[in-house]
Amino acid sequence: MTDVLAGLQTIEALRARLVGIVPDEARDKLQALGRDLEGLLKDLPLEIAALKVALTRFNRETLNVGVIGRARQGKSRLIQSLTGLTEQEVPTSDGDYCTGVTSVLRHEPGEARAEVYFHTERSFLGEIIGPYFTRLDLGDAPLSLAGFARPLPALNSGSTVDGGLYKHLAGFHTYLPEYRDWLTTGLPLPIPRHRIRSFVAQKDEDEQPLHAFRAVREVRITAPFAHADWTGLSLIDLPGLGEANLQDAERIVDAMQDEIDFVVFVRRPNALGDAIGTEDFRLHQYVHAGLGSGPALSECSFLIVNKCVTPELDNSKQAELMAHEWVPGSPFTVAQTHIVDCSRSEEVADVMDKVVDHLLANLDHLDAAHLAVRGEKARELRDRVRKFTVRALSIAEFAQPSSVWFLPFVELFNETHRRLATALAGLVRTLGQERSLQDELLYTTLEEIYEQAVAEPGHPSAEEIASRAASEGGLSIAYGQYLNEARARLSRMFLECEAALHSRTVAMQRQVAQILAGPGELAGLSGKDGKDFLLDVAARIPQVRDDGTSEVRYALELLAGFQLSYRGMLQHRVRACLDGLRADQPAYPFPVAGQDSGPDDTSVTPGLVRQMLIVCYDEALSACRADLRHVLADPSAAIFAIVEEFFDRVISAAGTDDEWRIFYQDIRTEAWPGKFAALAERSHHLREWSESVRAVADLVGEAAHESQSQGSAA
Template identity: 60%
Template sequence: MSRRARIEEIRSRRAGQALALDRAHGRVAEVLEALRVLRTLRADLVTQVPDEARSHLAGIGAELTALLEELPQEAAALEAAAARFRRPTLNVGVIGRARQGKSEMIKSLTGLTDREVPTGDGGFCTGVTSVLRHQEGVATQAQVFFYTERSFLREVIAPYYAELGLGPAPATLDRFAGPLPPAPDGDGAVGGSRYSHLAAFHAALPAYRHYLSTPSPHPIEAGEIRRFVAQADPEEKEPYHAFRAVRQVRITTPFEHQDWTGLSLIDLPGLGDTNLQDARRLVSALQDEIDVVVFVRRPDASGDAIDTPDHQLFDHVRDGLAWADLKSCSFLVVNRCVTATKGDNTANARKMLEQWLPASRFTVSGARIADCSEPAEVAAAMDQVLDHLTDHLDELDERHLAARRERAAELRERVARLAERAGRLADLAQPADVWSVPFIRLFEDVHGQLANSLAGLVDHLREQRALTDGLLADAVDDVLRAAAEDPCHPTAEQLTVRAARENGLSVAYGKYLNESRARLSRRFLECDGALHARTDRMREEVAEVLRGPGGLAGIDASGGREFLLALAERIPRVRENGGSEIRYALRLLADFQLSYRGMLQHRVRACLDGLHADTPAMSFPHDPVPTTGQVLEMLEVAYDEALFACRSELDKMLADPSAAVFSIVEEFYDRVIAAAGSQDEWRLFYQDARTEIWPGRFAALAQHAAQLRQWSEAVAAVTAAVAAAGDSAVPADDPEPEEALA
């Protein structure tokens, strides 16, 4: 398939993804509208319900406000992503520090001249982002997109005020035209340079101010392009200022190479000084416009390296492509050139490609040396870039979509939790004298079930505390069997070679003993898995009692340790000292852990003394000196004795995990059931959480209030909107592009 056909196929696939993003945007808008209705009703209800319900509404209000701020941002991000996938072209961003050959490369690719793609060795010549699109059979033309007064002050000027600490940024151009705040003291060279940039914008305002009220896009002819994108005229004798008002210029022209149909180049301003506007513009363009990045770097003939400025540029680009792995969508063109003033940099170009680049954190998909002033060499380099782009763009697009999918899932979960909390309001809206009597009856019943079930679990564990723990027994058997089947003893030849290298059999014998000890000791670490599993099972058993007979399943959907910790966070601190027996016991149980190092290691290590060169189970005889075969037998005997000792010692303690589990669960029971005041703690907790534990049991009278019915309807609308978004979600690996966003 030709490159043009592959590009067309990608564009068609992207069109389907754009439709999915548009639908996701619509779903966000529906949820947003439902939440706005809920906000209005909340404002009406907050003054009319009992104190407890009012507190509940206050808690809902903070999250409701946060979601009403974040959802419009997500809607904007979805809209930008859809625009990205609707683009008629795939875009290649050409990026480099000033005076590296970036503009030369673009001219070689497009056939344009200094009039449209300004260059200049005396300073930072390119002043704005230019998008160059290939179109056959047309004369070169351009459209200029200007900042508005508001966007100019917010996006260009305000960052300088914030960075330099100059106080509030001006809200109008007239205010900006007034005297600038004085330069900050002690800001160093960087701060001084940034202030100079701001001062330049201020001094030149009369020269470009009228453009900030000029409608966009503003069409211009080819001969006018330089005046809007460059910082100086062709002779660099007089500065231009129009570029300061320009957000972007889009140039349409027939490129020299006609196989660029469906592709665009983006020429970004050269970085390397302290101009905040350039850095921000770069990041902004990358977020929405660029599909693949081509860095351009010209090594100095007299000496060079991949250094701090290169890494800073790399970081700017990485920040702009935060949703992607920059290595997978970036390339480096090392600009080889020979000039009378700068010399021949060919040798350093090779060093950069072969030595400096691999040793740096400047990681790219590929790199190539090319003379950026030679169209044929540049075209060959770009062929590599474009082949990679068309082969891997689906993967890069999926990363972009995954970022939106992940954010959508997070917001959907938060809205669902908010709706669940909001739905409990009717239960809380009843007066206390109405709900207190049935609550006491329900609590006494559930507390009795909890106490009986926990006591039953303790009795069951008491009966098992002297029994072998099956998980640990199996783990020990596996370790000892593997150690016996694969002792890793040396061969006679290996022992002979080692003895010659170590200057004697006795030294080699001692070192092999030490190695056997280290290897065998390492095997026993595998017992950790069994001990952790036993602890997890115990926590899950306790959690099931709390969730089932204790009626607390509605508190948190997790299980085991996570449930215990979530429950601990909900227990109120009601004792005079500000503590809580129940909270303490839950955290104690959650953090309890059986481990090899805590239970077994000290016993195993004592069994391995015979595998120590200083205390061998079989001492090395020196008169007569043993043969190689005898030394091998000594190693085997010492190893087997250590295994036997480990088996004998560990057999004595296979019931220890059962005893430890019984002890910690009995301690838990004492703290949460038997301790004085624990029932009062449970009563207060169950009272606070009654709408989650017994949903709907306290809302009978409150349902007659018209406003509460409206609230319930609004909550149902939010729940339905969230459910609609979830029902139409598509897994990340779904091959169909029609619903590419969850």
């Protein structure tokens, strides 16, 4: 993919040179190609970077679990319980926000140790300070620490949210002298465990403010975890989601893209009442955004509901509600939800074992999901590049003075148009001779329906009729219900005609498409056939009339949209024939009381009702067969009519010759590939362009072949 990017960059340089020296027609096409090329030059580097991230993910020796949550929910307490580390390494606070930077904790034997990675001056100003200036409309962001040290611009917004953001920015500004020197160190700083808090926390043990965290990008801590079985496990502790820190969302998204394999959300319900709310969903969306289009978040995330039970606080009830009522069915989707007291090491270890077991059992599936995304994106980009190279190769053939190509074009067009008109006229003539013939596929389908209707009438037995009459309130009611069911059953059988009529339509559209592709020399415009080919050709018809209309495009779209349907041609006839199976007007009425027999007369037996049902059913089926034999030629007549209409629109209508000429002039290099290519070889610039485009096309073709081979091997 890197080679393809380099090739496209070469093509862009050539394109910029050619724009000033080729004829107007080719210049317009080069400018259009430039827009496509711009998109590829933007997307390819992003995908190359994503591939590097994916390779890094698969080559990592550790399984990285991100611990994520809003501030003051118990994340740090959970990590302490998981690892056995203390306030020195994983600080907590009962007051305001505590953790200020991302910490990566890896299980390894030996003494706990840490390395602090600081922002550079450039990354601090660009990633931390710049977004505040942009969000708050404070003007140009400072380009140096000296510039940031100057007085801040005044805030012109009265928004409470903006005020909070400005206060947060002011904190970075006010305390710059406290952490400024750390932004110039350049190298990771090894520190002992007792100094970790001073670099990751916003306050010390005595709740006094700390400011070194403002310069820190991340801290990596290596320590033996309390649970020895967790070798190869890393925990990534992200700062709690706050309300005034513009970096919160970016941290989560970047971590999900670069380092985190799975997520553990931590949520502590309020004992006085709570629910999954806006902030929870916002956090969930950040994680989803970082995950991208890989495995579903519901497969690789877990929710720990932090249960706290003390004499002053007991949120047990709210924890149960959250786990079993609020989360299920909500957009906050996770693989598993567990209720646990994050301060109890045994409970946390037990739940973490379940989480790890789930991850290990599904690891191959989740890795495959990541690979599938990258594979799909690579195929999409290859297809875009391939289509680009097809269009780009035609530029050289267009980039000739009209005096060179016009006379050969006129000869080719006149011959092609003559052959197209002749072939279409022949098709119309053949269809006209067949328009009174019955449609064989429809005839066969109807005969199969009649056979099925006779073989499987679905008539109930006398015993079934008696049972239903007893449950429904009488034989007359059961009789009406059976009639309605028979009508519905028989009507459903005739819906099979839809497939036969559709097949006839598809065959006609394919015939016309083959003529356009063959005698019409339009095969190069589309790799599809039938209806899709017609629509692809229609999409290429240029605006040839002042009002933007086109008789040829209209005819192509009309033919592509044509459809023979059961509902349009046969359904109204079938439904009329089934009137005798209506409960309110049956072909064989149920005997009326007071005449020969009545509903309660013992002479009306279940056996008689069955015979009445059979008579009504047979009469309806016979009526269908008699009536539908008169419409067997209708599909042939309809097909002839639409194709003749198409012929009149594209050949006979006034002005269509000019439309075709303009259209073929526009697509001449695709209609007659190679006819104009030799002319382009006379120009050094155009030859260089063609060679560069072919080189990229070859790279894409090789990549596609290699991908298919790997897929077959897999």
